[in-house]
Amino acid sequence: MKSKTDKRFALRLAASSSLSTSSELSVEDLRAEGPSSRPLRAKGFTLVELLVVISIIILLAGILVPSLDYARTFAKSTSSKALIHTLSAGLDMYKIETKLGKVYPPSTGTLNTVAVDGAQTLVLALAGQDLLGTKGFPNGNVYDSNTSDPSFGPFIDISKTTISSPNTLKNFSWNGSGGNPSAPVVVDAFNWPVLYFEPNASGSYVESDNTHFLTPSRDPIADSGKFAAYIQDYRVANLTGGTYKPYNSDSYILISAGPDKKYGTADDVDNFDPSAQLP
Numbered sequence: 001m002k003s004k005t006d007k008r009f010a011l012r013l014a015a016s017s018s019l020s021t022s023s024e025l026s027v028e029d030l031r032a033e034g035p036s037s038r039p040l041r042a043k044g045f046t047l048v049e050l051l052v053v054i055s056i057i058i059l060l061a062g063i064l065v066p067s068l069d070y071a072r073t074f075a076k077s078t079s080s081k082a083l084i085h086t087l088s089a090g091l092d093m094y095k096i097e098t099k100l101g102k103v104y105p106p107s108t109g110t111l112n113t114v115a116v117d118g119a120q121t122l123v124l125a126l127a128g129q130d131l132l133g134t135k136g137f138p139n140g141n142v143y144d145s146n147t148s149d150p151s152f153g154p155f156i157d158i159s160k161t162t163i164s165s166p167n168t169l170k171n172f173s174w175n176g177s178g179g180n181p182s183a184p185v186v187v188d189a190f191n192w193p194v195l196y197f198e199p200n201a202s203g204s205y206v207e208s209d210n211t212h213f214l215t216p217s218r219d220p221i222a223d224s225g226k227f228a229a230y231i232q233d234y235r236v237a238n239l240t241g242g243t244y245k246p247y248n249s250d251s252y253i254l255i256s257a258g259p260d261k262k263y264g265t266a267d268d269v270d271n272f273d274p275s276a277q278l279p
Contacts, residue, residue, distance in 0.1 A: 087186065108141060129154045164184065230264050248271065
């Protein structure tokens, strides 16, 4: 008969053998299921995923680009409105000056015997002291180029105002011959000249005051009939003649051509509202 000690030894031996066999099988199983038997997927995007991402980007660009263009145009229009207000303030300051006759500057004149348009007399009157060292139009529409005369102005801050010669503006064409294409003008946020008109004694405006800046093939108001209709204030009638008066018939008109760079269209920026002038 086996002793209790022998039985215990036999049981331990059997358990140890079973554990060893189990461990060997477990290792073999793990090896069989290792990386060599399971192909790994390469990292990155599939062609379908890339096409989906590209399509989304194109869609978003189609939505955002027009919005950005609109925001940019709106910002420039707002800047042009601010410029019109600045010029208006300068013109009112000019009129207060007693030695300048307490009148608004003319919208046609001469500089050193050469004719200049309204867009140019505007700059000469408001910024001539800084630009040329001379001042205004104390004698009708002849610009005073005598540096020994008393100083007047300037009436605008040229460091905050874009001023340039028409012949240096991109895509701008000087209409006709004559005039002075090198005389400075105020340029709006769209890099285009701001027009200035002063009414005559009868309260009427003349389109030819800026004739070199208005091109018939480009600008809807480039003839007297359309210009008169554009600035007409149908809310104020001349009771004696039965006709309507132009807007601002006792002061002046300022016109920025707006995004399309055409004077007389709906996107113009003015010191009046032409859209409200319809009867």
